[in-house]
Amino acid sequence: MQIITQELIKKCKKNERTAMAELFSILAPKLKGICYRYCGNSFDAEDLLQESFIIIFTKLGTYRDEGSFEGWARRITVNTSLNWLKKNKVILQMQELNNRIEAEEEEEEENIADVHSEELVNHIACLPDGYRTILNLFAIEGLSHKEISEQLGISESTSRSQYTRAKKALQHLFMKEKRS
Amino acid sequence: MKNFEKNMKNKADSFQMSPLPDSFDKVMAALEKKKKRRFIFWIWFLIPGFAVGATIGVYQVYQGIGNSTTTQNSAQETFANNTTPHKNNSPTYSSSKENSNFPTDNTNKKTIDNTQSSKENHINGNEKSFQNKSTISKNTQGPSNKNLTSDNKEETNTYKSSQTNVITNTRNQTNNSIIDVKQKINESKIHTFSSSLVRVPVTQQFSLSQKDVPLVPVLKPNLPEFIIAKRSKFSLGIYADMGVTKSIFSTTVPVDSTFKGSYTGIRSSTDKFMFSFSTGLQFRYSPVKFLSLETGIGFTRMQSYQILLGGGTSASLVGPTYDPDTAFSISAYSGNPATKEFYNIYDYVSIPIKIFYQKRWSWIGFEGGGGVIFDIPVNTYSYAADENSGISYLTKTVNNSRLNMFGIQVAANINVVFHIKKFSVFGGPTFKYRLNSMFDNQYIMQQRPYFIGGQIGARYNF
Numbered sequence: 001m002q003i004i005t006q007e008l009i010k011k012c013k014k015n016e017r018t019a020m021a022e023l024f025s026i027l028a029p030k031l032k033g034i035c036y037r038y039c040g041n042s043f044d045a046e047d048l049l050q051e052s053f054i055i056i057f058t059k060l061g062t063y064r065d066e067g068s069f070e071g072w073a074r075r076i077t078v079n080t081s082l083n084w085l086k087k088n089k090v091i092l093q094m095q096e097l098n099n100r101i102e103a104e105e106e107e108e109e110e111n112i113a114d115v116h117s118e119e120l121v122n123h124i125a126c127l128p129d130g131y132r133t134i135l136n137l138f139a140i141e142g143l144s145h146k147e148i149s150e151q152l153g154i155s156e157s158t159s160r161s162q163y164t165r166a167k168k169a170l171q172h173l174f175m176k177e178k179r180s
Numbered sequence: 181m182k183n184f185e186k187n188m189k190n191k192a193d194s195f196q197m198s199p200l201p202d203s204f205d206k207v208m209a210a211l212e213k214k215k216k217r218r219f220i221f222w223i224w225f226l227i228p229g230f231a232v233g234a235t236i237g238v239y240q241v242y243q244g245i246g247n248s249t250t251t252q253n254s255a256q257e258t259f260a261n262n263t264t265p266h267k268n269n270s271p272t273y274s275s276s277k278e279n280s281n282f283p284t285d286n287t288n289k290k291t292i293d294n295t296q297s298s299k300e301n302h303i304n305g306n307e308k309s310f311q312n313k314s315t316i317s318k319n320t321q322g323p324s325n326k327n328l329t330s331d332n333k334e335e336t337n338t339y340k341s342s343q344t345n346v347i348t349n350t351r352n353q354t355n356n357s358i359i360d361v362k363q364k365i366n367e368s369k370i371h372t373f374s375s376s377l378v379r380v381p382v383t384q385q386f387s388l389s390q391k392d393v394p395l396v397p398v399l400k401p402n403l404p405e406f407i408i409a410k411r412s413k414f415s416l417g418i419y420a421d422m423g424v425t426k427s428i429f430s431t432t433v434p435v436d437s438t439f440k441g442s443y444t445g446i447r448s449s450t451d452k453f454m455f456s457f458s459t460g461l462q463f464r465y466s467p468v469k470f471l472s473l474e475t476g477i478g479f480t481r482m483q484s485y486q487i488l489l490g491g492g493t494s495a496s497l498v499g500p501t502y503d504p505d506t507a508f509s510i511s512a513y514s515g516n517p518a519t520k521e522f523y524n525i526y527d528y529v530s531i532p533i534k535i536f537y538q539k540r541w542s543w544i545g546f547e548g549g550g551g552v553i554f555d556i557p558v559n560t561y562s563y564a565a566d567e568n569s570g571i572s573y574l575t576k577t578v579n580n581s582r583l584n585m586f587g588i589q590v591a592a593n594i595n596v597v598f599h600i601k602k603f604s605v606f607g608g609p610t611f612k613y614r615l616n617s618m619f620d621n622q623y624i625m626q627q628r629p630y631f632i633g634g635q636i637g638a639r640y641n642f
Binding site: 017020021024025028029030032033036037042045046049050053054057058112113115116117118120121124135136138139140142167 | 187199200211214
């Protein structure tokens, strides 16, 4: 695995194309994965990836060598994805599962430890936009419900209930697949 | 954090997707474009900046000459009627000057393909099928089989579940048809579930609960279509300034010391408000939403009029050395204390360079700003009368006289703007003030007209 060195970042700051290409090749697969998790399709994920990299290269001068560069780039990507979701108003629709799924509330938690990452992400991508966004922010990005509510402009309780339902929806998908 | 979240995080973090081969080139191209745009943006600031700087520079140089101790050149001027105007002894003087749905999202109205085809599910997000389908298989069982083989035109994800359900994710990446493809995606969004899952339409599967759904902000008032105008970067229009002009007279010598000061005082008090107008074409560039830069070309006509009652102490001493309005010689100027009248018409070609702050609320807006106007003299018509000559006006077109001085004005505008489709109609008060004197520095008296009036106009926004 390639490492992002300070030297590489310095070169990128100087707009050296080869260095920028190297940085892109290191980060792009991971960041596209993030974009895919948020938007749910690879076409938009590609657009979001490019948009994120434009911001990363433009704002590179503001990156101080504190913390990991990957973390910094990741935050930009997440924010870009969230902005995209807001822009497309998909975030405003917070769906609920139907009663059928509610009825399965008591079902045991699906163990996803042995699920392959691609399978997981593809299942996440299948979730409705609202569920997907909150699941990403809470479970993967590690944001609290308060932070999510501030970021998305929804109430904390909505975020919490959406997450619970998103989790159930995801588990439901896994279980159904497993049973079949 | 529970195991579920931990596992989710670990797995999601390890997930990667290969970007398209030309992805980096597109990023670089976008960056280049951005840089160019930034350059263009700054150029539009630099041009008026340079103009303002040059104006101040010219003004300062001009003032510097005026401020220095000067000995008047007493060279005699001979006029058309062979009279020699009165020349005062070359006076030595110094002057001191003063001088910014629910979204139907299609909820996503993700149209779930409810045809229970157990073989293949085309899914929104994961799946997009287009004309040039090419498929790449991605075995979910194998960790590294997710590699996407893609060429310049297409990228395909095929998700093969253990249940032999093939989920095809096909993308037509043809650059030229990106928009079409996006539209197709929006039109054909379908959810993906493996065939083993019971597929239920979104409308059944996820029922909306009103209490959990935040209100969707209303973005646009429901206006009639004919007044919905779009913001545009460039506009071309016509304008007309109409108002009155009066001059501020000043002198480089103390008011009480000599007649010259008194004379300037008399001219100030006798100067009348005269109609003045300006009209022409304006071109606007709006690099950002709130700002626009304006230039153009126009025609300006300005008038001045004074009447000096006879018998004054100064009248007899009026002469071209001190009074610039003596564009040509008349007998009255040869030591005659008669009542005199001056009426001049000044025509200019005007080139404004202005910067405006603009704010718009739907079909109505406001703009305020200003800048400089360069006035290139075209012609001056001078009329003078002397009582002793029987109030007979003498007229003369003055092409190459001291009255034909290049002018620099500062201007300020505040306009209300009405937007109707691609047209904007605007109007509001205007103020202009000439920075340099209308007469060159060899004259003791200086005349700087100011304009108070209004501007109206219309623009077509590209």
